[in-house]
Structure formats: C-alpha cells, structure tokens
Amino acid sequence: MPHAEAVALSGHKILAVGTTSEIEALAGPSTRRIDGMGNTLLPGFVESHLHVFSGAYGRKLLQLAPITGRDALHKAVRQFSDANPDEGLLIGQGTPYGILEEDGPITRQKLDEMEPVRPLILMAFDFHTAWANTPALKAAGLFNGRDVGPGNEVVVDQEGLATGELREKNAYLPVLNLRTSGGREMLGMSGDEPETPPSAQERADDIAVLKEGLRYCAAQGITAVHNMDGNRYMMELLREIELEGEMACRVEVPYHFTEGKPLPILEEASRMSADFNSDMLKSGRVKIFVDGVLESGTAYMLDDYANAPGWKGDPIFDTEAFAKAAIEIDRRGLQISVHAIGDGAVRIVLDGYEAAQKANGARDSRHRIEHIEVYHPDDLPRFAELGVIASMQPQHPPGTLGLPLEPGISAIGRARWPYAYAWRDIVDTGTAYCFSSDWPIVAVEPLIGLQATQIRTPWADDMPDQRVSLHEALEGYTWRGAYASFMEDRTGRIRPGMLADLVLLGGDIEAVVPDAFPALGPVLTICDGKITFEA
Incomplete structure (x- = not known):
C-alpha cells in the first residue's frame, strides 16, 4: 500500500494507518490533529553516513x-x-x-x-x-x-x-592540534580518546555542539543518523543527552579501528556495543579506512591513475591486514563499515568480507562499503553474493550540483567511467543499498540528495545513465537506511507498531520536478513520537 490518507500515533509508536475517516474514529478529546494539506508524509529520513560533531562545529568556522x-x-x-x-x-x-x-x-x-x-x-x-x-x-x-x-x-x-x-x-x-578554541572540531574523527580528561566546561561545550548538530539534522527531516566517527567519550556525551530526553535523532556511533592498532584492542568495540544498545543510541559497528580519495591521489586503484601514470595509490590496509581485521570483527558479531573509494580498495574489502565468511561462517552481518566511487566489473556480483550493503552518496559524483568535474574524472579515466558512482548497476544486482550525504563534506539535506539522484547526467553520451527512480531513492533514504542499522523491524516504514519516525514535506514530492525538491521543506519532523522540528 504505497499511499494512505492518514496516520495515528500513540506514545512513541504508530497506532494505525488508513483513510481519514478510519483514523479520525480513533481520535480522543486530547488528540492533536495535524493537517498535512495533501503534502507528502514519509518515514523519517535515515542519514546513513555523516560526521555530526564536525558538521555542527564546522558551521562556526x-x-x-x-x-x-x-x-x-x-x-x-x-x-x-x-x-x-x-x-x-x-x-x-x-x-x-x-x-x-x-x-x-x-x-x-x-x-x-x-x-x-x-x-x-x-x-x-x-x-x-x-x-x-x-x-x-x-x-x-x-x-x-x-x-x-x-x-x-x-x-x-x-x-x-x-x-x-x-x-x-x-x-x-x-x-x-594547535587550535585553542576549546572545541574539538574533529572530535572522534581519529577514533582515539581525549589525551586528557575534558574539563566540565569542555564537556558542556561538546554536548552543546552535539545537540546543535542533531537539531540541525532534525530540521532537515532526519530522524536517525549513522555517525562515521566516534569514541567512547562521544558515546558518553550522547548518553547524557539521551538521559535528558533531548535526542532529536536516533544515533549510531562506531568504534574506529585504525592502522597500527592491535587486534585485541577490538575488545573495546565489543564493550561499546554492549554498553550502548538502545533504540535511541547504539554502537555495534566498527569503522575502517582502507584508502583516501581520488582528488588527492590517495584512493587505491587496481590500475594506474589515468592522470598519473605509474601511480595507483597506497592502501591504508593491504589485503592481508584487512582480512585479519575483518575476520576478528566479524567473529565478535559486530558490523563493519569501510571507507573504500578506489576499485583496488573495494576489492580489498570484498576479499576481506569473503575471508570472514569462510573463517566464521555466513551470517546476517550486513557489512558495509562506504562510497564505492569506482569498482572493477568483476567485483560487481560479489556485493549481493556476500550480502554487502553499498552505502553511497548521491551528491559526490564530479559535475553533480556544481561540483567540478576535475580532477575527479581525469583521475578515474574514461575506461573506468562506466564503473564510477554506478548506482543503477549496483541496485540492479539486488545489492542492499542506502543513500546519505557524508556531511559536512556536502549538504546534509536529504532533499538535496534526492534531487541529485534524479538530475545526474553521464559524463559522455556513450556512458550509462546511473540514475535510480524516485521511489528507489526514497527507499535509500528511509527503510534501506534502517536496514543498514538493523532497525528495519522498528523504523523506516509507516506501519502500525513501528516507532513513530515521520517527516512531513512542504509539498507533494511526486508532483514536482527534481530541481524543486530542496524547496519542499520539511515542515514537520517527528522522532520517537516527539516533534523534533516544526516550521
């Protein structure tokens, strides 16, 4: 049932979905009625890849x-x-x-x-x-x-x-590290804990930044965020916010495993997963970087950069090192999400996930690859075969929404263009996927990301069109994001019994052209049954 007229909420859950008359019959004397004016009501947006602290703090820079x-x-x-x-x-x-x-x-x-x-x-x-x-x-x-x-x-x-x-x-x-502002602009990005215990004022300042970031996300219709950096200190700050009842979004924070850390340190990831596991705040995931980015030549490619003969980039984790880490993390029952931009890095990650399955047995692991800006065609079927989630960012392709074409397309090279930012091809394999922004690298607004999924054009006339349909894009920003966080049984759909996470847009998204998407609001965001933003 892709469309309905009305929805009733009770407490923090969805009570019923149906026609206006059916839902009106459930109303009591204290019921608040909100007229959607024929506008689109969606499950709350799930922002599957962002850096909430640096995004919020960066607004001051x-x-x-x-x-x-x-x-x-x-x-x-x-x-x-x-x-x-x-x-x-x-x-x-x-x-x-x-x-x-x-x-x-x-x-x-x-x-x-x-x-x-x-x-x-x-x-x-x-x-x-x-x-x-x-x-x-x-x-x-x-x-x-x-x-x-x-x-x-x-x-x-x-x-x-x-x-x-x-x-x-x-x-x-x-x-x-030279900064003296007192704020940690990149808090959690390194994965390390603060070298010295933060003062009471620093903790208060950091909590204020996190609250501001979550409120800003809620104003964009976001009800859940998958942070891509973090540490226990950040989790403790978020726990304080949760206990105060001021979580404007559900938050998931990973343990950051970096090159040079010994495998036994992953016990810290297991402890974080055990200590933080509520519907509003949880861990349960390990984040790893395997390479860098195309623009600086730090992404790892299988063949030379087209604009730098003799250079492929250096992986941060090679095949053996990543496989060992993946096996150990998977053995602990934790989810893995890996930054992999180049086709060489993507292959390292797929090989590692395959090694983990062989060592530990197949399970519903939902391991993720973040970005996948270039892949080798031989590796395309492996995403679905291994049950890997493709986590992609529609605002990232060069030439999209004002981004420059160079140096990205020259680094990739024309021979690899068909396998770059290939959303359509990945979705067509049946691979699980989700969409996101990577804020503050690009704007966090899902409506801008949705626009990008519809207006992107190929870099040449003979290149494939990698756009997805509007409904596939909406899935990528809602229930598929929930699936990527093992929350699809509780969020991501407007269905009786689900947690009440909703966003009301300022118009009908199916009735306007994609360039008009960013002007659609939102006008109302509800997370866990509470109004977290109202225009």
Whole structure:
C-alpha cells in the first residue's frame, strides 16, 4: 500500500494507518490533529553516513565552499582572522581543490600572503587533504617533512621542505592540534580518546555542539543518523543527552579501528556495543579506512591513475591486514563499515568480507562499503553474493550540483567511467543499498540528495545513465537506511507498531520536478513520537 490518507500515533509508536475517516474514529478529546494539506508524509529520513560533531562545529568556522579565486580567498581569510583574534589556529572548511582557479594549486607561500603570522589551515571539502601556511607547519613540526604512515603524506618540495599540502588525517592532525578554541572540531574523527580528561566546561561545550548538530539534522527531516566517527567519550556525551530526553535523532556511533592498532584492542568495540544498545543510541559497528580519495591521489586503484601514470595509490590496509581485521570483527558479531573509494580498495574489502565468511561462517552481518566511487566489473556480483550493503552518496559524483568535474574524472579515466558512482548497476544486482550525504563534506539535506539522484547526467553520451527512480531513492533514504542499522523491524516504514519516525514535506514530492525538491521543506519532523522540528 504505497499511499494512505492518514496516520495515528500513540506514545512513541504508530497506532494505525488508513483513510481519514478510519483514523479520525480513533481520535480522543486530547488528540492533536495535524493537517498535512495533501503534502507528502514519509518515514523519517535515515542519514546513513555523516560526521555530526564536525558538521555542527564546522558551521562556526570559515566556510570556503562558495569562495572562488585568490582575491576572494584572501579577503575571506583576513576577515575571519580579524574576527577571531584570540584563536590559536585559523580553520577554513569546505575548500574546493581548485579554489585558486588559474593561480594553480594552494601552497604555503600563497597562504603566507594571506596570513603571514598566525597558523592557518584550509580543509578540503572531503576532509582528506588540507593546506597549511608556514607558521602552522613550523608550529606543528611539519616544515621539514615527516613520515606520517602509509596512505598519509606531508608533501615536500625538492629541497625537502613542506609545500603546504597535507594528505590524509595523520598529516594534518598535528596542525589541528594547535587550535585553542576549546572545541574539538574533529572530535572522534581519529577514533582515539581525549589525551586528557575534558574539563566540565569542555564537556558542556561538546554536548552543546552535539545537540546543535542533531537539531540541525532534525530540521532537515532526519530522524536517525549513522555517525562515521566516534569514541567512547562521544558515546558518553550522547548518553547524557539521551538521559535528558533531548535526542532529536536516533544515533549510531562506531568504534574506529585504525592502522597500527592491535587486534585485541577490538575488545573495546565489543564493550561499546554492549554498553550502548538502545533504540535511541547504539554502537555495534566498527569503522575502517582502507584508502583516501581520488582528488588527492590517495584512493587505491587496481590500475594506474589515468592522470598519473605509474601511480595507483597506497592502501591504508593491504589485503592481508584487512582480512585479519575483518575476520576478528566479524567473529565478535559486530558490523563493519569501510571507507573504500578506489576499485583496488573495494576489492580489498570484498576479499576481506569473503575471508570472514569462510573463517566464521555466513551470517546476517550486513557489512558495509562506504562510497564505492569506482569498482572493477568483476567485483560487481560479489556485493549481493556476500550480502554487502553499498552505502553511497548521491551528491559526490564530479559535475553533480556544481561540483567540478576535475580532477575527479581525469583521475578515474574514461575506461573506468562506466564503473564510477554506478548506482543503477549496483541496485540492479539486488545489492542492499542506502543513500546519505557524508556531511559536512556536502549538504546534509536529504532533499538535496534526492534531487541529485534524479538530475545526474553521464559524463559522455556513450556512458550509462546511473540514475535510480524516485521511489528507489526514497527507499535509500528511509527503510534501506534502517536496514543498514538493523532497525528495519522498528523504523523506516509507516506501519502500525513501528516507532513513530515521520517527516512531513512542504509539498507533494511526486508532483514536482527534481530541481524543486530542496524547496519542499520539511515542515514537520517527528522522532520517537516527539516533534523534533516544526516550521
């Protein structure tokens, strides 16, 4: 029954679904009636991949996504510097790789012209590359280069001095540690616990950021979020919010297993899973990075980058190391979600999941691969065969919603274009899938993501159309997201007995063109039977 006229809620559950007269018959004297005005009512959006703390905190930082050109960047940096005289590190966020346009790549020398005295770092929109000025590099001990581990790099020039480009988090975290704001802008991204116990004021500040982030998500119609970073400290903050009754969304937080950690440390993941397991707040998942991103050449490819002959990228976990980790995590009954962008990284993950099945036996594991921006055609059937969930982000393909085509499409190369961001092909195999944003890399609004699923165009006339239907896209943002979190028996559908997670749009999404989707609201969000946003 894809359409109904009315729904009744009682407490935190859906009581009934049916015609207006059927539902009106259930109303009592204290019942609140909400007239949807013929607009679309959906299950609450499930945001299956985001970074809620950095997304919320980033709204306070210098936002560079709309900035283009050297003069405009210089002006923005100076204004931000003047407005934050006491901050130990000036942080810009959302930086396009080609922000300087014809002036070429960002270098420390160019940043020094904009801010010669105070440490400055610009974070790429995808958080996989950053650029720092000379004061920041010297203060962080990176000016003369440093070995920061596989898959990470402090880029240096012919004289061995840092150019300013920092690839992946091990390279840029020493700079971020210079900040003095008191807030941990990347809280949980490393997976490590705070080195020193946060003060009462720091805890209060961090809780305020998390609350703000969840409220912002609720205002977009989101009722559940799958965070892609975190630690026990973050879980403890969220538990406090839950006990206060102020959780605007359901939250799932993973244990972050990074390269270099010994396998026995996964006992911490098991403890997190046991200690946090409510309908509003849970763990039960382990997050791993196997590679980086295409734009910086840190994604791991099976064959050379089309724009960099002789370079495939370096995996953070090789096939053997990842397989060992996957076997151990799977043995513990935990779910795994892995960042894998390049076709080489995707294969490493699929091989690891296959090894886990052979070692531990097949089960309903619902292991995930995040992004899957390029895959090898030989690997396409393996997603469904292994029961892997394809977690994809419709706003990410180059050329979509204003994203630049370069350097992404040149890095992929025309021979691999048919296997890049291939939503249609993946869905057609019967693979379980879900859609999300990866906020703050792109906008968190599901309505913008839904727009992207409908308007994307191929990079060439002879390339396949990888769009999905509107209903497939709506599934990807609702019940398929719930399925990816083992919650499909409780959320993701408007059905009697399900938890009351709903979003009312400001129009009929089936009656407007996709470019009009972002203007549809939402006007009302209900999570667990409580109104969490009302326009």
